[in-house]
Amino acid sequence: MPKYPAIAEQELVRQCKHGDLKHQELLYKQFYGYAMGIGLRYLANRDDALEVVNDAFIKVFNTIKSVDEKLPFKPWLRKVIVNTAIDRRRKNLRNLAEADLDEAAFIATPALAVSKLNANDIVTMMQLLPELNRLVFNLYEVDGYNHEEIGVMLNIAASSSRVYLGRAKERLRKMILQQEEKG
CATH class of the missing domain: 1.10.1740.10 (RNA polymerase sigma factor, region 2, helix turn helix motif)
Known part of the structure; x- marks a missing residue:
């Protein structure tokens, strides 16, 4: 009650x-x-x-x-x-070392089915991402901000935001592949 x-x-x-x-x-x-x-x-x-x-x-x-x-x-x-x-x-x-992201390459892989994952699996994977990758992924994919807005919020270049997003997606893809191989 x-x-x-x-x-x-x-x-x-x-x-x-x-x-x-x-x-x-x-x-x-x-x-x-x-x-x-x-x-x-x-x-x-x-x-x-x-x-x-x-x-x-x-x-x-x-x-x-x-x-x-x-x-x-x-x-x-x-x-x-x-x-x-x-x-x-x-x-x-401010305490994190920043790599030269403007020259980093973006590596894309085909989309994967995540039907076997539950919400807890996804949250766990998100928490395993490096801090900036997780932050940019959430701002862009979940909350709908564009890279220019994210750049202003985090005081980084919009191109850096794109790279962090690409890295987050790539890490998530790898984690999903590992999960699929286990199950």
Whole structure:
């Protein structure tokens, strides 16, 4: 049994705009799973994802007054979580050595059927990707940003974004092939 009765998304947002702590808790509980799913796509471990989710909800509660109650809340929340994850990664990216990606070759392989994989297999594979590859893959393939936008977000060249995406896809293909050989 839930602690509080289910409340419509618009009502939750409206009450959170008034600073109602009970409704902030309800909003957090209602969207926690969704937020963690996004966080885990961008971060290698659960603790980092949880930290990003909590930071994102703090941002949400601090800026929720700007939300248009007539628009769906989830897309706005997703954007806050993604941006919070990117901010965290951006801090860590400064420490990574950067290869000369502008001259790297892109190697393509034919698309593979992944019908035997389940969601956990895919999440595990994503978490095994190098940090920049995973970040660019998520931004481009999952969240729909283009390479120019990704370049601005991560402070890299758009061509570097393309190379990171290509490398991520190639690594995923290899992991899928290995999985298919096992099964």
